[in-house]
Amino acid sequence: MTDEVDDISYTVCNDPRTLLWLGNQLAMEFHIPFETRDTNRPTEIVFDLDPPSVNEFHLAIEAAKRIKKRF
Structure with missing residues (x-):
């Protein structure tokens, strides 16, 4: 899911599938x-x-x- 603010699209992490995707992109640090x-x-x-x-x-x-x- 994405959210757009001021013509910028942001990824919204609100489910396990998106969390896994962000982890795969090395976009998260735990x-x-x-x-x-x-x-x-x-x-x-x-x-x-x-x-x-x-x-x-x-x-x-x-x-x-x-x-x-x-x-």
Whole structure:
């Protein structure tokens, strides 16, 4: 699925198939979740937001705000 904002198409990862596709494209970097003793219930997760360049750092900030709204 894609979403278009300001004539830019973005991939929306909202199902396992898209997640697998993104992983195949090396577009995602996973970090080990932080857990308590109950390993089936992680308490935190890291989203590694890398902007395309220093001049576009505002994009990482915008992504962080969108993630915060979602979670």
